[in-house]
Amino acid sequence: MESVNVVIDDAVSEGESVENCDRDGDLISSSDPTEPSMSESSLGKPETPEKKTLPQDRDKDPKEPSTRQAPRGWYERLTSYLKEHGFSRGGADRTLFIRHVDETITIAQIYVDDIIFGSPLESLAYEFAECLKQEFEMSMVGELSYFLGLQVRQTEDGLFISQSKCAKDLVKRFGLDSKKHTRTPMSTSLKLGRDPSGKIVDPSLYRSIIGSLLYLTATRPDITFSVGVCARFQTDPKESHLSSVRRIIRYVSGTVDLRIFYSRNSNLDLAGYSDADWAGNADDRKSTTWGCFYMGSSLVAWLSKKQNSISLSMAEAEYIAAVSCCTQLLWMKQMLSDYGISQGTMTIFCDNTSAINISKNPIQHSRTKHIDIRHHFIRELVESHVISLDHVSTNNQLADLLTKPLNRLRF
Incomplete structure (x- = not known):
């Protein structure tokens, strides 16, 4: 996510409006029908009869591109198209594409079928959007307001990023919306360890909570350490570990509206x-x-x-x-x-x-x-x-x- 944050902060600092577009339909329709299917691997070796077939692939035409390969096909096709239109791929982040026109830059960040882009000149941003629409079935969402589950609000002073909706859904999902809030995500007097003599809890529930909290750390550095500590015990969680993650959720419940701010004056x-x-x-x-x-x-x-x-x-x-x-x-x-x-x-x-x-x-x-x-x-x-x-x-x-x-x- 830091690459997305860098793109957003750079655009905001340059006074650009950050735009968003999304591909219509599913990824399989974007794949080139001439591409080899998953039955023909990239090494050119045919699929062996002993290879296990997944249930969702049993009734499919073997010549039809696999949905597991579709994202790669879509990305390669999009990459070729952008390069043909003057974009170069970033050296540090291969999903970043940049085009220089005179002294003006257009930036596009790709994440599967979501694209955020911006340029100091509105005409260049509009040209980029129209260019994509001519080649692909794209929906122009307009000014960036929602991306990868992140809520974005752009103002004259800068841009706010949050996961308020995700946080509220998480608290409600695990039944802690009516519990008392905590002021900190982890107690200073508690040292979490393996706790071999502790009461065993449901590993599936524990892992589900950890997974939801890890997703929330994309915009919440205040819970990153606490979630990371609790994530170490997913193989054999105990009651003490479950109590700790519940405390984190109670903290999140009282801070659902925390946001990260990117200033235009930075x-x-x-x-x-x-x-x-x-x-x-x-x-x-x-x-x-x-x-x-x-x-x-x-x-x-x-x-x-x-x-x-x-x-x-x-x-x-x-x-x-x-x-x-x-x-x-x-x-x-x-x-x-x-x-x-x-x-x-x-x-x-x-x-x-x-x-x-x-x-x-x-x-x-x-x-x-x-x-x-x-x-x-x-x-x-x-x-x-x-x-x-x-x-x-x-x-x-x-x-x-x-x-x-x-x-x-x-x-």
Whole structure:
């Protein structure tokens, strides 16, 4: 979703109106009838008699394109058509298409059969829409208001994105709409673990709740950490885990109208906040990496992920978290370069001075020699001024939200 957020923020910052169009009908009608069906794989090998046939495919004509292959056929056909009309495909995101006409740019982001697009000139946006309608059965939805389940409201000052309807449906679906709201998604006094002696609950129900909450994190960074922690126990959920996800839903119930705002007065400079919760996992003592990434004043991406290895110190956990944030910023920098937008030195804010000093010290010593060499590429980025790792006080560390449960005053 961060690629969509970047496209929207770039368009809003440039004063563009973001438009939306959708393909009519199902994807199978968009496939080229001359394409091979799923019975003829891309390697040219015929389907073997032993291969299991799905129930929905038993009565189908073998020459008819499979619905499982239709999205790829539609995307390849659309890609060829856009390239023929002067669009180039993005290097960082292959579903992004860009066309430069003189000094004006037209951007189109493809997501299966939904397309969002924008241009500083309304005539170019209109030309793009008409171009698609001539070749494909497209419905011009107009100004972007709903996309992939996201509700969008465009104003003179900027653009709001939310999932209010999804949040309300989620709360009602799991029967918690009449329950008391909570002020935070997770208790600060609770350390969730495997709980081997706990009461077993229905795994299907638990996974259904987790899946719904994970979808909601597309616009809700405030629940990303809590949902990620609870998602670790889907194989063997217990009553304590179910109570925790229900608390998250009760929190969502009281905050259904929270939105992300993209300002038209924002710049396009990239910056990130990096943080880690040292040995926060109660079962394997691994740390949690969290980062949030801004274009100007707009939040466009965030991550909360358990680290792959055990850190021996807080400085090491913070250092590894900063490296993860570097990779995300580099990807976003490459994506903006496709728009023709260059970046100077990008800043990552970290609240651990030891981690900052490690990134600036080219000498390996006893306290850092055990750190995997793949994490040290941040030193080269700092030396070449691609990345600047700066200190921020813990009270101003925005990434704290996604590394640990916070009390309601800090939350």
